[in-house]
Amino acid sequence: MVDIILKKAKEKAVLQRHPWVFSGALAQVKGKPQNGDVVKVLDADADFLAYGYYNDQSRVAVRLLDWDENAIINEQWWKAKIEAAIKAREHLQNNDTTTCRLIFSEADYLPGLIVDRFGDYLALQILTSGIEKVKETIVHTLSTLLNIKGIIDKSDASARAHDGLQTQHGTLLWGQLPPEFVEVKENGVKYLINILEGQKSGFYCDQRDNRKIVASYAAGKNVLDCFSYSGGFTLNALLNQAAAVTAVDSSALAVETLKKNIQLNQFDEGKVIAVQSDVNKYLRILKEKGQTFDVVVLDPPKYAPSRSSLDRAARAYKDLNRLGMQVLKKGGLLATFSCSGAMDIETFKQVIAWAALDAGKEVQIIYQFCQPEDHPVRISFSEGEYLKGLFCRIY
Structure with missing residues (x-):
């Protein structure tokens, strides 16, 4: 095994269990590891720190896997x-919910691997060498481990390019290809998911809890769902008697699926x-x-x-939220999100x-x-905390 x-x-970040070692922290690579090879990471005194896998094309030269030398x-x-x-x-998968994220990269100690379940099918995103x-x-x-019918490679994220990898889109890895639309349930709401052609892995299950919370305020209300995709917030609002x-969504496929x-x-x-x-254009029309x-x-x-x-x-988020506030009734509710990990x-x-x-509005954050x-x-990897949002009352 090659020593890094x-x-x-x-070594401070490694000792604090952060899973990334940047290329600028490397003093010496003892040998010629292939990209993706497991290596041993040592401090400047040659004392063991951790095991990880190496890539000389990535800014993150080593992604750490285990801190136990044995x-x-x-x-x-x-x-x-x-x-x-x-x-x-x-416990998250039952008769009312048949879709969830099974593996979340660094947070599950498997850096570079994302696995989403959609009923009888899995969608994989393999992001690193x-x-x-x-x-x-x-x-x-x-x-x-799982009673499934097929596993699909959806490794089309631009992150693969940083590791010198080509993108994959809808390649069958095991079992059978899914039909054009796979039916799943989330919180009792049914969805048709286009795994092969849909955005990312096919569905955004990271908003599961938030959809339910927003919908609990929707009864009897007139709701505007921007960037609606396949209808997560819309369908939950309808379930709760909106x-x-x-x-509104810019994608024809998204509107058709909704x-x-x-x-x-x-x-x-x-x-x-x-x-x-386009959402910003439509908000201006509404205004x-x-x-x-x-x-x-x-x-x-x-x-x-x-x-x-x-x-x-920040300017784009500000303009979008300004327009959103301007089409709200006084005392209305704004559910606004950012999935940008770089923005805390x-x-x-x-x-x-x-x-x-x-x-020209006043804002109360209620959730x-x-x-x-x-x-x-993962407590040692704050970069994994990417989704945040505010539920606001606007006056």
């Missing part, structure tokens, strides 16, 4: 970690206006018309993929404060949203 020697005083990173090690992650989610190297072990373990919902999901749940189609449009809502949901895509884009993202909750609060000043338990946050 760190520069003097660069550990053996073999097939059994990988199987044990996968089994532990799945077991921790068993170290996980790519043990893909067969991972697929075999998952197919053995008077009407306007759902309509299918309304029919699938036998909700009143007359209560829903599904709009294919010009003087149309207002009781509840507005803003769940945009990731505006800040990195810290370098944070200033630009305090910065997000400041952005909302700026938006309120520009809109703070976060990601659900199948997206845990």
